[in-house]
Each structure stands twice: as structure tokens, then as C-alpha cells.
Amino acid sequence: MALPQAKLDATEARLAALALPAGGTWITQAREAALARVREMGLPGRRDEYWKFTRPDTLIVPQAPKAAVFADDEGLPFDDMDRLRVVFVDGVFDAEASDDLSAAGIEIERLETAAAQDIHWAKDIYGTLEKAGQNPVMRPLAALNSAYATDGVVIRVTGKAKKPVSLIYHHQSETSDAILHNVIKLEKGAELTVLENGPAAARFNQVMEVDVADTARFHHVRIQGRDHERHAATHIFARLGTESVFKSFTMTVNGVMTRNECVIELTGDDAMAHVAGAAMGDGDFHQDDTVFITHDAVNCESRQVFKKVLRNGATGVFQGKILVQPEAQKTDGYQISQSLLLDDDSNFLAKPELEIYADDVACSHGSTTGAIDEDMLFYLRARGLPLGKAQDLLVLAFLAEAVEEIEDEPLREHITVRLQGWLERHSR
Amino acid sequence: MLEIKNLHVRLEEEDKKILKGVDLTVEPGKVHAIMGPNGSGKSTLSYVLSGRDGYEVTDGTATLDGHDLLDMEPEERAAVGLFLAFQYPVEIPGVGNMTFLRTAVNAQRKARGQEEMSSADFLKLIREKAKELKIDADMLKRPVNVGFSGGEKKRNEILQMAMLEPKMCILDETDSGLDVDAMKLVSDGVNALRDEGRGFLVITHYQRLLNHIKPDVVHIMSDGRIIKTGGPELALEVEENGYADIVEEVA
Numbered sequence: 108m109a110l111p112q113a114k115l116d117a118t119e120a121r122l123a124a125l126a127l128p129a130g131g132t133w134i135t136q137a138r139e140a141a142l143a144r145v146r147e148m149g150l151p152g153r154r155d156e157y158w159k160f161t162r163p164d165t166l167i168v169p170q171a172p173k174a175a176v177f178a179d180d181e182g183l184p185f186d187d188m189d190r191l192r193v194v195f196v197d198g199v200f201d202a203e204a205s206d207d208l209s210a211a212g213i214e215i216e217r218l219e220t221a222a223a224q225d226i227h228w229a230k231d232i233y234g235t236l237e238k239a240g241q242n243p244v245m246r247p248l249a250a251l252n253s254a255y256a257t258d259g260v261v262i263r264v265t266g267k268a269k270k271p272v273s274l275i276y277h278h279q280s281e282t283s284d285a286i287l288h289n290v291i292k293l294e295k296g297a298e299l300t301v302l303e304n305g306p307a308a309a310r311f312n313q314v315m316e317v318d319v320a321d322t323a324r325f326h327h328v329r330i331q332g333r334d335h336e337r338h339a340a341t342h343i344f345a346r347l348g349t350e351s352v353f354k355s356f357t358m359t360v361n362g363v364m365t366r367n368e369c370v371i372e373l374t375g376d377d378a379m380a381h382v383a384g385a386a387m388g389d390g391d392f393h394q395d396d397t398v399f400i401t402h403d404a405v406n407c408e409s410r411q412v413f414k415k416v417l418r419n420g421a422t423g424v425f426q427g428k429i430l431v432q433p434e435a436q437k438t439d440g441y442q443i444s445q446s447l448l449l450d451d452d453s454n455f456l457a458k459p460e461l462e463i464y465a466d467d468v469a470c471s472h473g474s475t476t477g478a479i480d481e482d483m484l485f486y487l488r489a490r491g492l493p494l495g496k497a498q499d500l501l502v503l504a505f506l507a508e509a510v511e512e513i514e515d516e517p518l519r520e521h522i523t524v525r526l527q528g529w530l531e532r533h534s535r
Numbered sequence: 536m537l538e539i540k541n542l543h544v545r546l547e548e549e550d551k552k553i554l555k556g557v558d559l560t561v562e563p564g565k566v567h568a569i570m571g572p573n574g575s576g577k578s579t580l581s582y583v584l585s586g587r588d589g590y591e592v593t594d595g596t597a598t599l600d601g602h603d604l605l606d607m608e609p610e611e612r613a614a615v616g617l618f619l620a621f622q623y624p625v626e627i628p629g630v631g632n633m634t635f636l637r638t639a640v641n642a643q644r645k646a647r648g649q650e651e652m653s654s655a656d657f658l659k660l661i662r663e664k665a666k667e668l669k670i671d672a673d674m675l676k677r678p679v680n681v682g683f684s685g686g687e688k689k690r691n692e693i694l695q696m697a698m699l700e701p702k703m704c705i706l707d708e709t710d711s712g713l714d715v716d717a718m719k720l721v722s723d724g725v726n727a728l729r730d731e732g733r734g735f736l737v738i739t740h741y742q743r744l745l746n747h748i749k750p751d752v753v754h755i756m757s758d759g760r761i762i763k764t765g766g767p768e769l770a771l772e773v774e775e776n777g778y779a780d781i782v783e784e785v786a
């Protein structure tokens with residue numbers, strides 16, 4: 108099917124600004140196939156149904172919009188934790204700033220290194236999970252990423268990783284345009300926690316493909332940082348085997364444009380997928396969580412818990428879907444998206460969806476928008492809490508349900524402290 | 536200490552007068568009771584004094600130790616020593632009871648220019664007070680009032696009062712929904728706080744509570760006014776004859 112002319116033009120204009128990186132046979136094939144997908148789908152346009160609430164313009168224009176570098180005056184995230192630091196600056200791996208990858212006790216290498224070889228285990232995942240995730244909804248920015256990603260890491264874990272892998276994305280250039288692709292493979296019974304933080308670049312296109320084999324457990328905690336002018340489109344594609352666990356939490360504060368897509372396929376029985384997010388925006392903030400969970404197997408559980416606090420004209424978007432295939436009996440699916448609007452200028456746009464083809468399932472979803480409860484506020488103030496403090500306490504309480512999805516207690520507290528810090532900086 | 540003069544209040548949203556000239560003075564060390572039929576304006580009085588939105592004061596004044604209450608934010612009223620035990624304590628999911636109380640204690644101290652209470656001192660104090668009110672550790676950890684029974688909520692109000700040590704305590708129908716044992720706990724909690732520097736305004740529909748918390752003065756409120764004031768015997772009169780006789784007698 109031919110693309111509309113405007114879409115075709117926009118797509119070719121973007122592609123003209125990029126060059127396929129050189130590499131070994133396996134990745135060249137994957138990149139060429141991905142490029143063919145991009146050409147077939149065309150990049151997202153304003154009229155696309157899937158982009159109804161978020162304008163893709165800044166994410167697809169040939170030149171990344173400029174983004175000032177924010178001087179962070181807060182302690183760096185996860186600083187007090189024992190972790191394997193993997194640092195990227197404007198999307199380029201920084202060996203100096205990173206820990207020694209060869210001493211990590213897990214298999215971890217730079218994408219460039221893996222790409223230089225003619226065959227590599229990552230072949231079965233790179234671009235493959237992304238491609239599977241293009242159906243039934245197209246995600247052209249992810250295909251663009253598979254075609255052009257210049258850096259990233261590939262990780263393979265067999266046992267229980269001793270410490271979390273911490274991916275740190277620094278932003279130093281006002282015009283950087285980073286395309287990063289990470290591949291993570293958890294073999295049977297493996298366990299790994301991945302932490303991510305930092306603005307990464309003026310514009311950031313990121314894909315993370317995660318293959319979670321039977322009985323493996325994957326945890327992911329991400330902080331999308333404070334550089335306000337940055338633009339980001341991220342995708343997570345995960346495939347879950349029997350009795351495996353996948354848990355991902357994202358905190359987003361600030362950012363004129365963030366679109367986080369998470370596409371999960373539960374392919375083995377008794378698997379569990381939890382995705383959660385806490386977002387806080389002030390002013391010209393636009394943050395979009397788009398989640399698509401497909402149940403293909405029996406007796407799996409999935410949860411989506413997303414909370415957004417918005418003020419001074421900020422916009423939050425949630426598009427979440429649970430698709431239950433005919434064979435996925437005994438599915439337990441839950442989805443909640445809620446926003447707390449601190450004024451009348453802010454917006455929450457939500458599209459919760461259930462599509463169920465099995466008959467023996469328990470699925471529920473809900474979406475709410477509300478203001479701070481006046482009775483609660485008065486109760487706190489009547490006990491002596493100043494207005495601002497009382498509001499902050501209620502905002503944190505509102506976000507708590509999402510934060511509680513993080514299994515690890517120190518990480519949970521770490522996130523709470525950072526949310527508190529943001530509130531203090533943004534208190535009236 | 537608490538001085539209310541000619542207080543007139545109407546609702547902000549609709550043209551409805553609720554308080555129609557209330558005069559009341561509570562002296563330090565005294566317990567005043569307000570009784571009256573449902574809808575007479577007792578809760579409204581407590582809300583207006585503590586600063587809840589939705590009411591417009593059209594006339595009159597209310598001061599606590601000379602502070603013009605009506606001109607202050609709710610938290611400022613709390614900091615000068617006003618406390619309202621709510622008729623309907625509010626449930627606050629996601630805010631731990633203990634965190635809430637510590638924040639409240641320290642916010643009030645800060646507002647008064649006092650040093651914050653250390654965690655150790657706070658813990659020691661709250662354990663002691665909670666024990667007296669038979670509030671277990673689990674209730675302290677749970678979110679504020681969430682999943683509490685009616686009686687637990689009321690005991691939690693008294694715990695807050697005990698921790699905050701206010702000068703002027705208003706109790707709005709703290710007896711409603713309490714069984715005999717809980718009533719005793721709550722009354723003991725209140726009586727333990729009786730002190731020559733502290734005033735109480737005990738709002739109740741029934742005389743029952745006043746057997747436990749002995750008032751010095753009893754006021755009868757009806758249709759937004761205090762229509763009769765007397766000693767403890769007035770409460771007994773209400774118990775025997777109901778409000779109708781008094782309302783008629785005054786009319």
C-alpha cells in the first residue's frame with residue numbers, strides 16, 4: 108500500500124539525514140530489514156490514530172530540536188548503590204567513565220563490538236522483538252532505531268547477576284541526536300536488574316529488547332531526568348517465557364516531549380508482567396505512556412499502574428491495552444491510569460483498552476482524573492501542615508501506588524526521595 | 536481564651552444562613568458542652584472556627600488568646616493552639632499515620648519557633664500515648680484512618696490531640712459510633728489532658744458522654760443560636776425531656 112505523499116516525504120527527509128552504520132553480516136541484515144519496515148510503514152504523522160494525543164513532529168524532523176543542557180544540582184540518581192555503571196555521553200559509549208565491563212561477571216559488550224562480528228547470539232533478538240511488536244500496531248520510530256542505532260549494549264545473563272547494570276545517559280551537546288539500542292537476554296532462571304537514568308541527548312530514540320526465558324526475572328527502574336527541553340521516544344519490547352517475571356518502573360519529571368512505549372508479549376504459561384510509571388510535569392511538559400500487553404499463554408498476570416501529576420498546563424497521555432488471545436485462559440489483567448490535576452490548565456488524555464478473546468479471564472481497567480481532595484487537604488492543614496506541605500504529602504500519596512510496584516525497597520525509597528525533591532523544587 | 540462574639544455565618548455556595556449570632560466564651564481550664572438537635576449548626580461552628588472553606592462570616596468575631604482566628608489560615612489556627620476532633624475523620628490513603636503525625640507535630644513546632652522533636656523522642660511519646668488509647672502499632676503504620684472502624688477513628692483523633700497538646704480543644708460528636716469501652720478510653724484520654732491552661736468545647740447530641748467528661752457549662756444550640764446556658768444539670772434536663780421543651784420555652 109502506497110504511503111500518503113506527506114508521510115512519504117517526511118520519512119524520506121528523515122532517512123536522508125541518516126546513514127546505515129557499517130557492521131558484520133548479522134547486523135547489516137537486521138538493519139536493512141528494519142529500514143525496509145520503516146519505508147513500508149512511514150514515520151508517524153499527526154493524523155495517525157496511535158499519535159492522536161502526542162504530536163510526533165519533533166521526533167521525526169531531520170534535525171533534532173535544540174535542547175539546553177541542564178546543570179544538575181541534585182545528587183545523581185542511584186549514586187549510593189552498588190552497580191555496574193555503563194555511561195553514554197550524547198549517545199556514545201564512554202569507556203573512561205564506565206566500569207570495567209569485562210569484570211562484571213555477566214556477558215556485556217558494546218553494541219558496536221557485537222555488531223562488528225559476522226555472527227552473534229544477539230541476532231535472534233536484535234530487531235526481532237521490535238519487528239514482532241509492530242503487529243497489530245505500527246511503531247515506526249522503533250524500526251528506525253533498529254536500522255540506525257549506533258550504540259548501546261548487549262547483555263546476556265545466565266545466573267543471578269551480582270549487581271544491577273546501571274545505564275547512565277549524559278547529555279552535553281545542545282544539538283545531539285542519539286539513537287541507542289540495547290539487547291538483553293536472560294537465560295533460563297537468570298536474574299537481572301537494569302537501572303537507567305539521564306536525559307541522554309537533545310533528542311533520544313531508544314529501544315530496549317528484552318528476552319526473558321523461562322523462570323527468569325527481570326527488573327527495570329528508570330528515571331527520566333530533568334533536562335526540560337529534551338525530546339525522547341523510547342520503546343521496550345519484551346518477550347516472556349514460562350513462569351518468568353518482568354517488572355518495569357519509570358519516573359518521568361520534566362521534559363517537553365517524552366513518549367514511552369512498552370510492548371510485552373507473555374508467551375509462556377504462568378508469567379508475570381508489571382509496568383508502572385509516576386510522572387510529574389510542570390508547564391510545557393508532555394509525557395506519553397503507551398503500553399501494549401499481549402497474553403498468548405495460560406494463567407499469566409499483567410499489571411499496568413500509571414500515575415501523573417500535572418500542573419501549569421502540563422499534558423499527560425496514557426494509551427494502554429491488554430490483548431488476550433483465545434488460548435490465554437485464566438489471564439489476570441489489571442490496568443489503572445490516574446491523573447492528579449493541580450490546576451484547570453493541565454490535561455490528561457487517556458485511552459484504556461481491553462480486547463479479550465478468551466472466555467475464562469479476569470481483566471479490569473480504570474482511568475480517573477481529579478484534583479486534590481479538599482477534605483483531605485483541610486484535615487492535614489487543621490493539624491498544622493502548611494498548605495504546600497499538605498499538598499506535597501497528598502501528591503506523594505497519590506503516586507505511591509505506582510512507586511509501590513517497585514519490588515526492591517531501597518530503590519523504592521530512592522525514587523520517593525527524588526519525587527520529594529522535585530516537589531520541593533517546584534513548590535509554590 | 537476562646538471568645539466568640541455575635542458570629543453570623545452563611546454558606547458560600549447557597550444563600551443559607553446557618554449561624555445567627557453565636558456568643559460564647561470558654562475560659563482556660565473549663566469544659567463547655569454544646570448540645571442541640573441535628574442541623575442546629577454545631578459542626579458548622581467547629582468548622583468555621585478551624586477554617587474550613589465554604590462558609591462566609593457575615594458578622595461577628597472569634598479570637599483565641601487574642602488571635603483573630605477568622606483572619607488566619609487553618610494551619611495558623613492549629614499553630615496557635617486550636618484543635619478540632621472531627622465528627623467525620625478523613626481517610627487519607629497513601630499517607631502513613633505516623634508520618635502524618637510527626638509532620639504535624641514538627642510543623643506546629645516550627646510555626647511557633649520551637650525546635651523539631653527528635654525521632655527518638657517522638658517515637659517514645661507516641662508509643663506511650665497510643666498505648667493509653669489502646670492503639671496498636673499496626674494502626675500507627677497504616678494510612679491515616681483508612682480501614683479504621685468508627686471507634687478507631689475517634690481514638691485516633693484523641694491520639695492526635697494528645698500528641699499536639701493544643702490549648703483549645705473542640706470535640707465534635709466524638710461519642711458518636713462509640714461503644715461503652717471505647718467511650719471510656721476516649722473520655723479517659725480527654726480527661727488526662729484536662730489542665731488549668733486548656734479549654735474544651737465538647738459538642739454532643741447526647742448527655743451520655745458528659746457523664747464521663749464532666750462539663751462546667753452546658754449550652755443548648757438551636758437554629759444557629761445558643762438559646763440556653765446552664766450548669767451540668769441542663770444536660771440532664773435534655774436527657775429527660777428532649778430538646779423540644781427548651782426550644783419552646785425560649786421561643
Ligand SMILES: Nc1ncnc2c1ncn2[C@@H]1O[C@H](COP(=O)(O)OP(=O)(O)O)[C@@H](O)[C@H]1O
Pocket residue numbers: 546553571572573574575576577578579580589
Ligand atoms: N456545606 C454545606 N452545604 C449545605 N448545607 C450545609 C453545609 N454545612 C452545613 N449545612 C447545613 O447547615 C445546617 C447545620 O448543619 P451542622 O452544622 O452540620 O449541624 P449539626 O452539627 O448541629 O448537626 C444543616 O441544615 C446543614 O444541612
Ligand SMILES: [Mg+2]
Pocket residue numbers: 577578579622707708
Ligand atoms: Mg454535626
